[in-house]
Amino acid sequence: FKHDAFIDQAPPNPAYARRARELCDQTGALLIVDDVRAGLRMARDCSWSLLGIEPDLSTWGKCIANGHPISALLGAEKARSAAASIYVTGSFWYQAAPMAAALETLRLVRDTDYLERIEALGDRLATGLVERAAAAGFGLRCSGPTQMPLYLFDDDPDLRKGFCWVSQMLARGVYMHPWHNMFICAAMTDADIDQALDAADGAFAALKQQAPGLAPVEKLAFLSAGQR
Amino acid sequence: FKHDAFIDQAPPNPAYARRARELCDQTGALLIVDDVRAGLRMARDCSWSLLGIEPDLSTWGKCIANGHPISALLGAEKARSAAASIYVTGSFWYQAAPMAAALETLRLVRDTDYLERIEALGDRLATGLVERAAAAGFGLRCSGPTQMPLYLFDDDPDLRKGFCWVSQMLARGVYMHPWHNMFICAAMTDADIDQALDAADGAFAALKQQAPGLAPVEKLAFLSAGQR
Numbered sequence: 001f002k003h004d005a006f007i008d009q010a011p012p013n014p015a016y017a018r019r020a021r022e023l024c025d026q027t028g029a030l031l032i033v034d035d036v037r038a039g040l041r042m043a044r045d046c047s048w049s050l051l052g053i054e055p056d057l058s059t060w061g062k063c064i065a066n067g068h069p070i071s072a073l074l075g076a077e078k079a080r081s082a083a084a085s086i087y088v089t090g091s092f093w094y095q096a097a098p099m100a101a102a103l104e105t106l107r108l109v110r111d112t113d114y115l116e117r118i119e120a121l122g123d124r125l126a127t128g129l130v131e132r133a134a135a136a137g138f139g140l141r142c143s144g145p146t147q148m149p150l151y152l153f154d155d156d157p158d159l160r161k162g163f164c165w166v167s168q169m170l171a172r173g174v175y176m177h178p179w180h181n182m183f184i185c186a187a188m189t190d191a192d193i194d195q196a197l198d199a200a201d202g203a204f205a206a207l208k209q210q211a212p213g214l215a216p217v218e219k220l221a222f223l224s225a226g227q228r
Numbered sequence: 229f230k231h232d233a234f235i236d237q238a239p240p241n242p243a244y245a246r247r248a249r250e251l252c253d254q255t256g257a258l259l260i261v262d263d264v265r266a267g268l269r270m271a272r273d274c275s276w277s278l279l280g281i282e283p284d285l286s287t288w289g290k291c292i293a294n295g296h297p298i299s300a301l302l303g304a305e306k307a308r309s310a311a312a313s314i315y316v317t318g319s320f321w322y323q324a325a326p327m328a329a330a331l332e333t334l335r336l337v338r339d340t341d342y343l344e345r346i347e348a349l350g351d352r353l354a355t356g357l358v359e360r361a362a363a364a365g366f367g368l369r370c371s372g373p374t375q376m377p378l379y380l381f382d383d384d385p386d387l388r389k390g391f392c393w394v395s396q397m398l399a400r401g402v403y404m405h406p407w408h409n410m411f412i413c414a415a416m417t418d419a420d421i422d423q424a425l426d427a428a429d430g431a432f433a434a435l436k437q438q439a440p441g442l443a444p445v446e447k448l449a450f451l452s453a454g455q456r
Contacts, residue, residue, distance in 0.1 A: 036319070062319050069297050069320040091264070091290050092297040 001038060001047065001144065006159070006179045006223060008152060009144030017053045030056040030079060036071070037062060041118070041148050041183065044109050046074075063183075066105045070098035114186035121193055122146030122184045128197040136204035150181040158224040160214045161207060168206040172199035179220075229266060229275065229372065234387070234407045234451060236380060237372030245281045258284040258307060264299070265290060269346070269376050269411065272337050274302075291411075294333045298326035342414035349421055350374030350412045356425040364432035375412040379404065386452040388442045389435060396434040400427035407448075 002010040024031040033055040038047035039062075046058050056079055061071035069092070075083055108114060126142040126149055133140035138161070139154030153161040162178035169176045174196045176182065216224070230238040252259040261283040266275035267290075274286050284307055289299035297320070303311055336342060354370040354377055361368035366389070367382030381389040390406035397404045402424045404410065444452070 067320075069323060071319075091299075092295075095297060 003181050009150045014051050017051045021053050032057040034059050040109055065098045065102035068098035068101040070102050118147040118184040118186055121188055124193050129200055132200045132204055136208050147184040148181055158216050159220050160217050163217045164214055165203055165207045168203035169199050172202055174199040231409050237378045242279050245279045249281050260285040262287050293326045293330035296326035296329040298330050346375040346412040346414055349416055352421050357428055360428045360432055364436050376409055378409040386444050387448050388445050391445045392442055393431055393435045396431035397427050400430055402427040
């Protein structure tokens with residue numbers, strides 16, 4: 001799905017995905033899905049499996065070894081012989097720890113309810129934050145899947161409200177990001193969400209006080225200049 | 229220096245290096261040295277420091293963290309502002325272990341005689357192997373710095389002798405490579421070199437027996453077809 005920084009995330013358009021698959025099949029092109037962020041976080045499979053569309057290649061990293069440095073290119077059978085004909089080499093790919101971490105992560109993906117848990121935690125966080133924002137008079141949008149959320153404020157074109165709010169959250173022990181999507185981790189618990197929501201009460205109150213006098217965030221000046 | 233696979237390694241030509249520096253200075257281009265393999269193995273600095281030529285950028289990896297997964301781009305002051313204007317991001321670059329390993333490796337580079345030791349070990353291995361090869365009737369060439377050697381046999385265009393010999397070395401507990409350069413490690417000792425030389429006696433004897441009947445190595449057929 002679309003997860004650019006600075007703007008609302010957007011789910012993939014099913015008609016677009018189907019048409020991409022059709023066009024690839026008609027022309028013999030390979031359909032490639034970048035699942036570096038979304039893989040295993042939307043489904044126990046490729047994120048486009050939710051749309052019923054199977055790519056020919058998909059790219060993986062990050063969570064497949066729970067943060068250990070490893071990445072992978074998965075491919076359909078029809079791409080195998082071409083891939084096998086490409087000579088590649090690397091300095092670090094015999095590292096044992098990332099391989100072991102990936103195997104264990106994939107075991108947990110298969111055997112546990114991690115996905116349902118991060119979805120439930122993400123839903124609680126999103127619902128709670130949006131409610132608290134509204135109670136303080138702010139429109140806060142959660143875009144994207146709640147387990148991989150991006151939070152942006154309404155009427156905040158240069159993100160100065162967002163920056164102020166995450167600073168206030170940080171001062172209360174909760175690290176949020178003002179313009180990048182975030183990731184609910186399967187190691188989190190309801191207590192972590194409670195802590196974030198408690199912090200949010202104070203952070204929204206502080207934002208309400210400071211909002212009228214907020215200056216633009218210098219390093220984000222390009223946003224209001226229209227360079228996205 | 230030139231360290232392609234399959235062919236003798238070659239030291240950099242000093243005139244070539246000087247002229248490259250001159251041309252870059254005249255045109256304003258950046259001179260870039262790939263030190264992923266040779267860095268810290270030829271000198272305690274960039275490998276071209278032996279030639280007295282300083283690059284503007286140099287690329288590093290592998291040994292800078294003694295095998296932990298980290299790489300670096302080093303640059304001269306004049307490249308700093310341009311580099312700082314490029315937005316880059318990565319999944320794994322906050323990994324603490326490779327950073328700590330790199331710091332400790334660089335400390336050892338500064339404080340120990342690792343370089344003189346790997347040079348001395350490499351010289352002993354090269355001299356001993358070439359002598360033993362000659363005694364068995366083979367011409368064995370060590371090209372490149374002896375701490376980063378490539379061993380190739382004379383009259384062995386498709387490397388079948390090399391493959392046979394490294395297989396015999398492996399059967400005797402010593403893992404050598406038939407067509408890629410290798411790296412003497414600072415953790416090695418004279419006893420490791422002795423073990424390799426002892427194994428080489430038997431391996432050259434076995435090669436002498438088998439050489440007349442050796443078949444081509446199938447996966448290296450492209451070498452005799454002239455595709456290098």
